[in-house]
Amino acid sequence: MNETEFIRDNDVASEQKLELICDAAGELKAREITILDVRGQTIVADFFVICTGTSITHIQSIAEGVRDRMREGPKLRAKPEGDAGSYWVIMDYSDVILHIFDEDTREFYELERLWADAKVSHWQDPAANVSGESSTGSNIHPALSAVEPAL
Numbered sequence: 669m670n671e672t673e674f675i676r677d678n679d680v681a682s683e684q685k686l687e688l689i690c691d692a693a694g695e696l697k698a699r700e701i702t703i704l705d706v707r708g709q710t711i712v713a714d715f716f717v718i719c720t721g722t723s724i725t726h727i728q729s730i731a732e733g734v735r736d737r738m739r740e741g742p743k744l745r746a747k748p749e750g751d752a753g754s755y756w757v758i759m760d761y762s763d764v765i766l767h768i769f770d771e772d773t774r775e776f777y778e779l780e781r782l783w784a785d786a787k788v789s790h791w792q793d794p795a796a797n798v799s800g801e802s803s804t805g806s807n808i809h810p811a812l813s814a815v816e817p818a819l
Contacts, residue, residue: 680742682714685764690791692737693719696730698768701791704783714763716783717791720774721752728752730768734759 686703693701698719707714721727731752738744738761746759746766755770756777767779780788 680744682763684742685738685744685761686715686717688737688741689717689734689759689761689764689766692734693717693730693766693768694791696733697726698730699771700774702780703789703791704780704786705789706783706786709783709785713760713765715765716779716786717764717766718769718774718779719767720769720771723770724752724755727755727757727768727770731757731759734766 690701690703698721701717701719704716704718705714706712706716719730721730728751731748735746735748738746744761746761749758749760750756755773757766757768759766759768769777
């Protein structure tokens with residue numbers, strides 16, 4: 669596949685990217701998949717997805733799995749930073765940025781606290797909630813459950 673076969677980021681909605689990224693990370697057993705909706709707070713992105721891997725190998729597997737999923741469907745390439753050996757991998761899909769940490773590094777940087785004004789959601793396996801409604805009763809994607817921003 670050559671570079672011209674990859675479509676522009678603007679051709680894929682932020683929410684579609686978000687769902688694909690979270691679904692791929694979830695399938696690879698990423699822990700504590702958290703979504704920060706930072707629209708209106710920064711021009712860097714619309715969403716940050718933060719998740720935890722249990723080892724260097726697990727972090728690398730999550731990163732590779734998400735990369736492969738994004739190249740398959742919407743044919744998007746990330747601008748990755750870091751590597752599993754640094755315990756923090758960032759995959760930049762323009763308006764959705766994925767952060768994959770090990771547990772200690774995630775606790776140290778506390779991105780959820782840094783972006784405390786963001787609307788926070790937690791990714792859940794869609795198969796676990798077959799009713800089509802989130803645990804909040806709204807009509808958002810069934811795999812997302814919103815929680816109040818931390819103070």
